[in-house]
Amino acid sequence: MPASKSRAERPGVVPQGSLVTLQDVADSAGVSRATASRVLNGSARVVGPELADRVLRAAKLLRYVSNAPAQALARSTSTVVGLIVHAVDDPYFSAIAAGAMRVAAEHDLLTMMASTFRDPEREIDYVSRLRAHRARGVLLVGSGFTATSITERLHEEITAFVAGGGRVACIGEHSIPFDTVLPENRRGAEQAAKLLLALGHRCIGVVSGPPELTTVEHRLDGFRDTLRAAGVDLPARAVVAGDFTRDGGYAGMLELAERMPEVTAVFALNDPTAVGVMAALRDELGLRVPDDISVMGFDDIPAALDVTPTLTTVRLPLEEMGERAMRLLLEDPDRPPRTVRVKAEVVSRGSTAPPP
Amino acid sequence: MPASKSRAERPGVVPQGSLVTLQDVADSAGVSRATASRVLNGSARVVGPELADRVLRAAKLLRYVSNAPAQALARSTSTVVGLIVHAVDDPYFSAIAAGAMRVAAEHDLLTMMASTFRDPEREIDYVSRLRAHRARGVLLVGSGFTATSITERLHEEITAFVAGGGRVACIGEHSIPFDTVLPENRRGAEQAAKLLLALGHRCIGVVSGPPELTTVEHRLDGFRDTLRAAGVDLPARAVVAGDFTRDGGYAGMLELAERMPEVTAVFALNDPTAVGVMAALRDELGLRVPDDISVMGFDDIPAALDVTPTLTTVRLPLEEMGERAMRLLLEDPDRPPRTVRVKAEVVSRGSTAPPP
DNA sequence: CGATGATTGGAACGCGCTTTCCGACCATTA
DNA sequence: TAATGGTCGGAAAGCGCGTTCCAATCATCG
Secondary structure (H helix, E strand, O other): OHHHHHHHOOOOOOOOOOOOOHHHHHHHHOOOHHHHHHHHOOOOOOOOHHHHHHHHHHHHHHOOOOOHHHHHHHHOOOOEEEEEEOOOOOHHHHHHHHHHHHHHHHOOOEEEEEEOOOOHHHHHHHHHHHHHOOOOEEEEOOOOEOOHHHHHHHHHHHHHHHHOOOEEEEEOOOOOOOEEEEEOHHHHHHHHHHHHHHOOOOOEEEEEOOOOEHHHHHHHHHHHHHHHHOOOOOOHHHEEEOOOOHHHHHHHHHHHHHHOOOOOEEEEOOHHHHHHHHHHHHHHHOOOOOOOOEEEOOEOOHHHHOEOOOOEEEEOOHHHHHHHHHHHHHOOOOOOOOEEEEOOEEEOOOOOOOOO | OHHHHHHHOOOOOOOOOOOOOHHHHHHHHOOOHHHHHHHHOOOOOOOOHHHHHHHHHHHHHHOOOOOHHHHHHHHOOOOEEEEEEOOOOOHHHHHHHHHHHHHHHHOOOEEEEEEOOOOHHHHHHHHHHHHHOOOOEEEEOOOOEOOHHHHHHHHHHHHHHHHOOOEEEEEOOOOOOOEEEEEOHHHHHHHHHHHHHHHOOOOEEEEEOOOOEHHHHHHHHHHHHHHHHOOOOOOHHHEEEOOOOHHHHHHHHHHHHHHOOOOOEEEEOOHHHHHHHHHHHHHHHOOOOOOOOEEEOOEOOHHHHOEOOOOEEEEOOHHHHHHHHHHHHHOOOOOOOOEEEEOOEEEOOOOOOOOO
């Protein structure tokens, strides 16, 4: 029991249960810590085959795994990346997270995932904590906020992070000069508007998301501008704010129906909202989609195929966005910030039709 | 610039960009490291108010955050918990994760989230890596595997983790003697069977999940036994294996229809599968749910309400399960392992009806 | 006014690991 | 055979922080 022997030499140190240290392995293999270290994580230096074998054997026997914090301290670099999302249980974010985590795993990195529960303060706080953990990089997923005070403080925190050698990438418009994967929110919304116009709709409502999100702003602008260019007005009362959730869409639709019962089409600014809108239409308002009213969403989450009717939406390659952002974050660190634009594409399905 | 002064004293050490250390703060405040440390993380010892203020001020100015790895090393305890799921983008797991992460955040812990992409080897590997990171604890979400070789190796890894002072909790049957949140899979499946029997179904098919999961085994057993007790047989060919995904359910239904076109009800072993089954029925087989055939799922994911018809399923309080498991993991560490049973409850909705 | 105790800042060590820097040892070559 | 170069193992100095132990300062009491 070489491990316990080494432990016994410094009694009282044991924190709780015994952790096997590199020293233990070295002792057990009859070599120095330096040698053990070298064989256990392929240093530049080569160790003789027999010693190497002894070390490996001892490590296996003792179930040794290196102490990551200690390693991080000594190397002053860690093996974790941060992933900050607004809500884990939102399919938009979890699809992106799946892509990002796959790439992180390919690079042998562990992912610290933080969910802000849609609170910008927590986002700032998390960046700071990830900085404390000396994360390799952090991926900011989801929309930025239009409020400049938030953006500024986030920016400061990010700057400090980068100054410490960390990398940053964003998905969505964050008004921050770092690697960015930028979905064409504006263009997508324009095309949504065109589809609805082409179908003949002239009286259209919008169930929006939190107005403080840049994503919402851009989608809304693109939509409104396109309507206007076609001579169709989108009055303020035709736009009701949701919260980007299914329930927000439900409530939003009820309010919209009260304000403007004459709408023949509703554009929801993301898919969960659209799903909520359709539920409200069906369960409370007794309107049939698309015969009485058309509904469009945005993002194309997997569930868009499984609602009835299937949801016409603007497709974004979510998982791919996550992958690309993570690659941006991890690959060739020394190059100027890049912005990758991602096409948004209308997918016409069952929830849209000409007005009745 | 006290920070850069301190840096300048050890040139060449700077890794990339300058990290502010506790020493920098101490220098800038004109105190010793010890004092700075004491004020910055409320040690037992009290520091004089004026010095404390100087330190706080300096820390803020320099945007100091403590080096978490160094801190973890010195304290030999970290502020991270691990969360291992099978797939982030599966609503079952993301709902649980949301609950778990909320609790972790309450405790001021960062969550390392690992997605195994349904590969048991990765699960074992992740436990080991989490052990390396000296995580406070790890939460194993999702079913265990029936293969004893896997279970044994996982168990060994977990044991090593616990021996190192880490805590462990599981959701689902892992055949491991640790804190467990155990959904009543068997009871839930029994009730599902009863509902179908009560409706008059006698010829029933099952679209299952990966047979190597204990969850699948238990749900299947409960279902089969209850049918048998009622004199209804569930022949092997009536059970087709899916993979717990929507697409798996789709394919599974097609196969089931080929093998046993006479079934009047299908029990899908989780909700995504059920959604796939309904899609196959609608898009390829031209059967109406529930008029021609009934469909039941398991778990009650949010989307169960948004498919048409709404999905009859067995409800599990997913988010709450995540919360409770995380509490088990974090609260009063010194007590024998506990098992919390979670009730499964049938929710009757639109996808079930008497046979035609 | 000197002794005693309470308070508080600082020096120093240790956490586990990486990484120079040396020195020992071997095999070459002149 | 002696000198030379190349290998390879080990001693030791950090990495940034927490924390014990000491010394110094101050107030208080006899």
